Amino acid sequence: MADTLAGCGVCYRRQGRSVLNGVDLKLCQGDLVSLLGANGAGKTTLLRLLLGFEAPHGGEVRLNGAAMAGQNRRRIARAVAYxxxxxxxxxxxxxxxxxxxxxxxxxxxxGPPSQHDRALVAATLERLGIAHLATRPYTALSGGERQLALIARALAQEARLLIMDEPLSGLDYGNQIRLLDQLGRLAADGFGILMTTHHPDHAANCSTRVAVLIDGRIERDGPPAEVVTIDTIHRLYGVRVPQDRLRFRLAP
Structure with a gap:
């Protein structure tokens, strides 16, 4: 049975101010969903609620059709990785x-890692193309290498749903492209991925769906070509981008 994670009418308040107001968002295996929103829109708060780190003040988060509230943390971690x-x-x-x-x-x-644990770690590093880094100090890695190591840690959980908070932040252009390629491969292999980003071009290039968070609600959620538009970018960032600038896909 495929894993699913859904926010259903999720509401959240901070210091008396409404941050999220009736958010509906669903993640299934095979999805690669980019969540767009301006700074302070509540993207990270929504991720924390979906992960079960905090409880919503209204609505609920459902994991595989059942309310996440009260579910065992270990059971959640076997389905959802951060x-x-x-x-x-x-x-x-x-x-x-x-x-x-x-x-x-x-x-x-x-207890020490089992033979299965060690084999799975090695296979995960190989899958992401960083097996040669296995014995390197994590602190000595580049930003792109560290991000791949964190994704490998999530994959080692054997969770099929991955929640990523701005995974491309701070990476140079080459590492951004390499990481987007890896995320696309993972989605094609049946992982469900939800990532926040400030870059509409990244969302348009790699996602199966784009969700737009404005004023505490998901205003749009659908295929990138339908969601990433001049009007959407204006609503998010207060700028109007010429139509030819929205042709994000790179030429072969």
């Missing part, structure tokens, strides 16, 4: 050690 923005680890863990942390929801906190 990929934060690339960050610097406080200690120089090896890359394979960072990736192996993704096994904790299945193997538990105690």
């Amino acid at each position: 990929v934060p923005q690339a960050h610097a680890a406080p200690f120089p863990y090896r890359v394979d050690e960072v990736v192996a942390l993704g096994r904790l929801p299945r193997s538990g906190l105690f």
